[in-house]
Amino acid sequence: MTTFTKIPAYIEDVLEKQHGTTSRRDFLKTSGLLVVSVSASAIAGPLAAASQAAGPYPDPDFRQLDSWIVIHEDNTATFFVGKTDCGQGTGTAFRQMMSDELDIAYDKTTCIMGSTDITVDQGGSGGSDAIQTDGWPMRRVAAEARRVLLDMGSARFGVPIDQLAVSAAVITVKADPSRRVTYGQLIGGKRFNVALTGNNIDATTGVAKVKPVQELKIVGQSPRRYDIPAKVDGSQKWAVDVKLPGMVHARNVKPPFAGAKLISIDESSVRRMPGFIKVVSKGNYVAVVCEREEQAINASRQLKASWEKPATAPFPSSEDLFTYMRGSTPTSSSNPNVVGNPDAALAGAARVIEAEYEVPFQGHTAIGPAHATADPSNGQMTIYSNDMKSYGMRTGVAAFLGMPRDHVRVVWMEGPQGYGRTAADDAGCEAAYLAREIGRPVRVQWMRDEETAWDTKAPAFTVKLRGGLDAEGNLVAFDYNARAADYNHLGYNESDTVLIAQLMGSRRARPAAGSAATPSEMYVIPNRRIATQVVSLPLVWETPLRVGNLRDPNGPQSTFASESFIDELAAAAKVDPLAFRLKLLTASTTDDTGFKRARSIAVVKAAAEAYGWDVRPSPKTFSAGGAGNILTGRGLSYTFRSQTVVAQIAEVEVNRQTGHVWVKRLVCAHDCGLVINPEALRRTIEGGMLHSLSRALHEEVQFDTEKVTSVNWRSSPTLTHADAPATVDIVLVNGDPNPNRPDLPHYGAGEAICKPLIAAVANAVYDATGVRLRRIPFRDGRVLAALKAAGV
Amino acid sequence: MSTITLKVNGATHTVDVEPLTPLLYVLRNDLGLQGPRFGCGLGQCGACTVIINGVATRSCITPTSAVKDEITTLEGIAKDGKLHPLQQAWIDEQVPQCGFCQNGQIMTAKALLDRNPHPTDAQIRQGMAGTLCRCMTYYRIQAAIKRAAQVVA
Numbered sequence: 001m002t003t004f005t006k007i008p009a010y011i012e013d014v015l016e017k018q019h020g021t022t023s024r025r026d027f028l029k030t031s032g033l034l035v036v037s038v039s040a041s042a043i044a045g046p047l048a049a050a051s052q053a054a055g056p057y058p059d060p061d062f063r064q065l066d067s068w069i070v071i072h073e074d075n076t077a078t079f080f081v082g083k084t085d086c087g088q089g090t091g092t093a094f095r096q097m098m099s100d101e102l103d104i105a106y107d108k109t110t111c112i113m114g115s116t117d118i119t120v121d122q123g124g125s126g127g128s129d130a131i132q133t134d135g136w137p138m139r140r141v142a143a144e145a146r147r148v149l150l151d152m153g154s155a156r157f158g159v160p161i162d163q164l165a166v167s168a169a170v171i172t173v174k175a176d177p178s179r180r181v182t183y184g185q186l187i188g189g190k191r192f193n194v195a196l197t198g199n200n201i202d203a204t205t206g207v208a209k210v211k212p213v214q215e216l217k218i219v220g221q222s223p224r225r226y227d228i229p230a231k232v233d234g235s236q237k238w239a240v241d242v243k244l245p246g247m248v249h250a251r252n253v254k255p256p257f258a259g260a261k262l263i264s265i266d267e268s269s270v271r272r273m274p275g276f277i278k279v280v281s282k283g284n285y286v287a288v289v290c291e292r293e294e295q296a297i298n299a300s301r302q303l304k305a306s307w308e309k310p311a312t313a314p315f316p317s318s319e320d321l322f323t324y325m326r327g328s329t330p331t332s333s334s335n336p337n338v339v340g341n342p343d344a345a346l347a348g349a350a351r352v353i354e355a356e357y358e359v360p361f362q363g364h365t366a367i368g369p370a371h372a373t374a375d376p377s378n379g380q381m382t383i384y385s386n387d388m389k390s391y392g393m394r395t396g397v398a399a400f401l402g403m404p405r406d407h408v409r410v411v412w413m414e415g416p417q418g419y420g421r422t423a424a425d426d427a428g429c430e431a432a433y434l435a436r437e438i439g440r441p442v443r444v445q446w447m448r449d450e451e452t453a454w455d456t457k458a459p460a461f462t463v464k465l466r467g468g469l470d471a472e473g474n475l476v477a478f479d480y481n482a483r484a485a486d487y488n489h490l491g492y493n494e495s496d497t498v499l500i501a502q503l504m505g506s507r508r509a510r511p512a513a514g515s516a517a518t519p520s521e522m523y524v525i526p527n528r529r530i531a532t533q534v535v536s537l538p539l540v541w542e543t544p545l546r547v548g549n550l551r552d553p554n555g556p557q558s559t560f561a562s563e564s565f566i567d568e569l570a571a572a573a574k575v576d577p578l579a580f581r582l583k584l585l586t587a588s589t590t591d592d593t594g595f596k597r598a599r600s601i602a603v604v605k606a607a608a609e610a611y612g613w614d615v616r617p618s619p620k621t622f623s624a625g626g627a628g629n630i631l632t633g634r635g636l637s638y639t640f641r642s643q644t645v646v647a648q649i650a651e652v653e654v655n656r657q658t659g660h661v662w663v664k665r666l667v668c669a670h671d672c673g674l675v676i677n678p679e680a681l682r683r684t685i686e687g688g689m690l691h692s693l694s695r696a697l698h699e700e701v702q703f704d705t706e707k708v709t710s711v712n713w714r715s716s717p718t719l720t721h722a723d724a725p726a727t728v729d730i731v732l733v734n735g736d737p738n739p740n741r742p743d744l745p746h747y748g749a750g751e752a753i754c755k756p757l758i759a760a761v762a763n764a765v766y767d768a769t770g771v772r773l774r775r776i777p778f779r780d781g782r783v784l785a786a787l788k789a790a791g792v
Numbered sequence: 793m794s795t796i797t798l799k800v801n802g803a804t805h806t807v808d809v810e811p812l813t814p815l816l817y818v819l820r821n822d823l824g825l826q827g828p829r830f831g832c833g834l835g836q837c838g839a840c841t842v843i844i845n846g847v848a849t850r851s852c853i854t855p856t857s858a859v860k861d862e863i864t865t866l867e868g869i870a871k872d873g874k875l876h877p878l879q880q881a882w883i884d885e886q887v888p889q890c891g892f893c894q895n896g897q898i899m900t901a902k903a904l905l906d907r908n909p910h911p912t913d914a915q916i917r918q919g920m921a922g923t924l925c926r927c928m929t930y931y932r933i934q935a936a937i938k939r940a941a942q943v944v945a
Contacts, residue, residue: 414892719930
């Protein structure tokens with residue numbers, strides 16, 4: 001074992017802010033987090049481990065309690081977890097869960113996340129698994145710390161544990177409360193030295209069991225997010241704010257055409273510019289490095305380089321995209337998931353409804369472009385980054401540069417909008433490469449056009465659907481066939497697929513297969529077929545249409561199609577859309593393992609009740625001539641995703657003169673099991689719904705046959721304040737711990753929110769106008785054309 | 793390079809930069825005022841907003857040499873150790889998700905309330921429409937502005 005001696009300055013700031021006078025030296029003396037998994041067998045002494053066998057940044061050992069929890073002498077605690085908080089308040093939730101299990105007041109704790117050298121590797125963030133999966137080892141290790149402390153209290157007082165009480169980090173003898181000792185008095189300044197078990201980090205556990213839900217006191221409350229004050233008073237230090245001695249600035253020069261090959265660079269075009277240091281180039285990767293930021297921007301724009309266009313077009317234009325996708329031979333096809341005999345059921349159906357839905361590529365278009373700062377000093381590499389999967393970045397940078405992993409660390413800091421873009425961050429590898437080339441710390445940041453054109457994209461989809469109704473209007477067959485342009489789906493800073501590696505010529509022999517999502521609900525339909533294919537665009541590498549994970553990857557595309565089509569079937573059957581869904585959910589109760597369908601019914605009903613749903617078929621009856629310019633309607637949509645249930649209702653106003661759609665009201669009923677922080681969850685639901693609303697109304701990557709042409713906030717519009725609903729109502733169906741379910745688990749909350757919203761809006765527009773919108777985004781011009789074509 | 797004097801948040805600074813350097817980089821990199829942030833460099837998103845002469849100004853497209861009046865940044869709107877009512881409302885409403893854009897949201901809202909202490913809902917939507925948030929916290933921002941307006945009034 002070795003002792004870590006370099007605490008990042010920003011973490012020192014956090015600790016000093018929290019603990020007042022706690023100095024770095026005191027912290028190091030008292031902290032036990034610095035237990036790392038180094039084999040000591042061949043090493044003479046603990047200090048030798050750091051200097052000889054291991055690099056400066058070995059992995060923290062997740063099987064040591066000291067790696068997770070430090071109790072300080074002032075009876076406060078610091079939690080070290082391997083996650084990152086993208087702004088949904090997961091850090092606050094981790095503190096709540098761990099404080100509860102440890103029996104310490106929430107405001108006596110801090111949480112440090114995602115820095116690879118001092119926090120165990122829980123993978124960072126993604127997939128809404130922070131609370132659902134990673135929350136469990138956090139709870140268990142905190143419970144174990146409490147057990148160990150009670151053991152120590154028992155020894156100190158000579159009293160059995162069951163005769164001790166513990167509250168707010170103070171242990172008292174029940175029979176004589178004057179006999180008391182604090183956690184800080186017991187272990188502050190010392191290590192636990194307690195080994196944990198578990199085959200992997202998710203399974204990490206001690207001896208202690210977690211508390212039943214009824215005994216949780218901090219979980220279920222809504223302490224305010226600890227990260228917000230610094231974000232509104234200007235004191236927050238973000239990854240973009242890092243300043244290091246000797247630091248220089250870099251900007252990339254991207255190929256002007258997709259698939260272009262660099263022929264030559266005329267360095268004399270920038271050599272005399274102020275602050276110029278170097279043009280760094282390898283393969284098709286080009287960057288300019290200057291002393292000051294604005295100098296690097298200017299020089300990157302001035303640099304003269306000649307590029308050769310590819311012999312064939314890299315992709316069809318965005319106007320021709322869906323035709324191209326339909327005509328492509330798939331790169332892979334899934335084995336269809338078949339229930340019953342859908343072909344026979346469709347052949348025998350009284351009515352068959354068919355429809356095809358289209359979703360264009362949509363970008364992350366983060367409010368702040370990709371950025372990172374890398375420090376190459378002392379033969380190591382430190383990357384300051386907002387990468388939500390900082391551990392993957394560390395591994396990727398080490399492999400990309402050919403450095404030992406234990407010489408590389410990523411210090412995670414706050415940044416703009418995770419949602420998957422920063423799981424596939426590009427700037428970390430670029431900054432590290434440039435820092436090594438220059439021999440000084442380098443800060444690199446992408447420009448707006450670069451980010452909007454070249455960030456990772458959610459894949460385009462086409463979805464063909466067929467449904468069969470019997471003579472009574474029952475849904476007897478459902479045939480879903482989705483096709484996604486998801487070939488070569490990007491991983492998490494893989495050293496051979498990160499963009500800088502691609503531009504330098506790296507080609508993986510077998511690109512990632514990708515996938516197309518399937519419907520995610522609990523409907524009972526006797527005959528169904530779910531089939532998916534993946535197609536590729538002509539240009540596979542070095543393309544600005546790189547596909548990657550975007551918040552609930554591929555879920556919004558798939559659910560837009562499937563939940564819109566359910567509405568089409570309800571309309572064809574002339575049945576109220578709520579009643580139609582409830583009929584599909586209540587058709588069987590015998591196979592409802594885990595109450596998935598029962599919970600779905602409860603959530604759908606909760607949304608309808610909160611909205612004040614008026615039972616009638618869609619569309620609403622309106623008079624083509626006399627209804628005025630504003631048509632109103634309501635639409636419902638629902639999903640079951642990885643144990644979380646969401647039902648949403650949108651109320652829209654459609655302006656028949658302009659085609660403008662305003663979602664005036666949104667209702668969301670949400671069941672993610674045990675809720676850790678209800679207010680933070682409500683904010684996450686609000687943001688997630690509006691994110692999907694932006695995808696419904698505005699977002700589309702546009703391109704010609706050479707390059708992406710939607711490159712800034714004019715050509716790539718997003719939701720604005722003008723689009724905000726007047727009312728958002730949220731029902732947390734399991735908002736409080738349920739005394740009847742002491743084992744109530746906590747499920748992932750965030751991504752499920754994004755799935756149903758687009759269909760809810762489309763269904764509301766149909767209800768208002770009788771016009772079915774089967775292609776997003778619902779921009780004014782497209783809606784107006786559809787209204788006019790239908791004579792509305 | 794040339795010497796330029798700036799008054800920011802009540803203090804006077806002299807910097808030696810190219811005159812056309814956008815104010816954003818001087819504030820962030822020379823004066824250490826990192827409330828304003830780079831979002832687009834095009835004046836389209838608002839993340840870099842500061843207030844000059846009562847006007848919410850996009851510092852990413854404002855040449856440093858063109859600034860004659862005092863600049864107020866996010867760091868400068870708290871008074872006597874007390875948060876500005878908008879900042880307090882942002883905390884009370886728990887507005888930010890990632891928070892990266894919120895400098896621009898707060899500074900644009902401040903300029904709005906300074907010239908119109910009682911904005912209608914429509915005036916808030918219109919006044920804030922050019923300030924983008926990609927976590928889409930618009931609904932909560934508007935609630936916070938209304939909350940702050942009650943205090944400011």
